[in-house]
Amino acid sequence: MKDKISNIIDSLSDKLKEIASKIFDYAEIAYEEYKSSDELAKFLEENGFEVQRKVGGLETAIVGKYGSGKPIIAFIGEYDALPEIGHACGHNMIGTISAGAAVALAKLGILEQNQGTVMFIGTPAEERGTGKRILLDAGVFDNVDAALMIHPSSETAAFSDSFTVEHYKVEFFGKPAHAASKPYEGVNALDAVNLFFTGIALARQQLPERIRLHGIVKVGGQAFNIIPEYTMAEIGIRTLDDETQRKVTERVKNIAKGAALMTGCDYKMELLTTVKRVLSNEPIGKSLEENFKLVGEKVTKRTYEKGVGSTDMGDVTHAVPGIHGYIGVTKGKEVPGHTHEFAQCCNSTEGYEAMIRATKALAMTGYDLFSDPELLKNAKEYFEKTSKK
Template sequence: MNCNTHGEETSYRIRPVINDTFSKYDENLHNISNLIHQYREIAFEEHKSSKLLTDFLVQEGFIVEYGIANLSTAFVATYSNSNNSQSGRTVSFNSEFDALPEIGHACGHNLIAIAGIGAALAVKQYLQEQQTNGTVKLFGTPAEENGGGKLHLVNAGYYKDVDMNIMAHPSQNSGAFVPYRAIAKLEVEYFGKLAHAAIAPWHGKNALDALVLAYTSLSALRQQLHPLYRLHGIIVNGGRSANVIPDYSKGIFMIRTPTVNDLLNEFKPRVIQCFLAAANATGCEVKITEKGINKDVKINSILAHRYESYFSGIMNTKLLPKYEQERMSSGSTDQGHVSYAVPAIHAEFAIPTENQQGPHTKEFERATTTDEAFQQTIKASKTLASVAIDFLEDDLFAKSVVDEFKLSSTSDTTTTQS
């Protein structure tokens, strides 16, 4: 391995212990991925998937704590090696395993699950063979899609005992600098007054009009939005009969910005004003409920560069430069909360799909069970393990990671809930 703190323009080779570990567990990882894909368990209901993972981890010598942060399907698996009074550093990974309603594992969480497990197994094997002081933890994080499982773990203090946390997600692209935005989910309800739409409409207060007016106002707001801001929503209740002035309407909206500060201090207040103005214009009452916030992923560039150096080496190809990745459209993830607690990355690795379709499509769901997707996942998992081992054994690299995190940390102490 060449020593370069940032990893730029440097080729890194995968350690033999990592390759040997993945050769040993290839069939196990394949089976686990396929079973989780078959289970299709949605947020907070991933009981079979969680048991599958924890049973395997216990079998392989990890100590597992179940039901952490009061989430029945969450867990943390730990392996520690200490030869003396010094315990060494602690590295960690995440395994996600929840599916989407109706379309199953169209976000590839079955692959994320084995990427985390594979990396943890490889680091465990390294610690055993090298008799190195250190600890590896694997967090089982449920409900990424609809519930922000990682936020519960962060708030319960489970990431306080780790020095870094890294994970990888299947996608259309490969890289460690793809941005993940902060997001808020807002539920808006309007309460009006029923009336017969033909006989006496003047007696009514139209809750649907209020919601439509709010929707139209938000559409107009888009003209003045920063290009990296996103706003989308749906009407889920607009009345039941065309000849009745509806007294109730409901919409769900999501707003996204590059950082959580942009979200809370600039964008969200403007959206709220649109909701309030629509209520005033129609004489309706309005109730706005925040259904959850995910922070943006604060990418640790030292970890990201090192990840890309290994991944480009194992793929024998160059990745898109950082500035091009930063211009990509992207979603949001509860890994953002983790990245504000400890040095972290949320890397992407490309898997082949029909018609180049991305996550949350039927094509992507089918792609997550292919041999090609499995092999790409293994490469990403080997990369995660390599970065973690570097962090355990390279004092300068570890210090650079931590120093950047401290420098980038802000005084933002906003409490968010999912």
């Protein structure tokens, strides 16, 4: 049966490469993925899926369904690009891989013989870490039995590590004054934001390993001859466990408070988004690992030491059994994501061949979940055990 899956995807390969290439060229950023989501929606409709658009109140979210009843196996799509550098995270491939896997299972015919539903969930704005959270809150994942996706990378891996991340806006409020004639009448909000980032930099040497603090100043003042009345920064706090996250966040809040006190400013710190760490489902991951090997991939383990980020797929894996695998698209070379070089890999002949292998492995893993009730049972038991920790 897996040979048949492979053959089906081979027959779809030209179309899948065309879709991924178009999405690459569209390079639509978060919540503006109109053409990209439409490409995937049309592909699903052409292959017998019932497609719902504008799901969960999001203009570019789509859900495609084929079959009926349980189990419901969902393939997760992403398709947002980064500002300025486009698809330097390979999201042009993610939605294509998941849509291709979903269509392959529909064409396989197993859902005509047995009850079950193949689902494609197209999720906007992964780069903002918000799309999947909104769809979770809207109930889109409520009846899903397992959620699967594969992300481009420098190496192939079935299991992933990732950071929890909290994204904050930090504002400082001072008092304007003429910077030349009477600067002493002002309260300098720029001094406050500078002290805030100095405090962050100095705190790093006392923080435990495996913590990331990084941010930018988005508003630093309006004119060089005015004492800045208002400044605003954004900062991301990333850790690998909830307790550390709580402690580090408290430290950052105290640094903001201290910067305000030192300068006489008022301040406000607002949580914008939060994303949970990926909870990799071991039974599903082992199935994906075997299927990667079956299609000729050399499988490695993606660890913190090799570099990890954050993804709103983490929130999904805390709601349903899930996996966030990786496919190497860089011909064995280590190429960092979010770079022009990685973007080129995600629109290359070799990259698209890897994408097709990933589509096969993902479809085969979905097939395993449909055809082996014991695997799905084990996945749910593993989820119940690990999600309660």
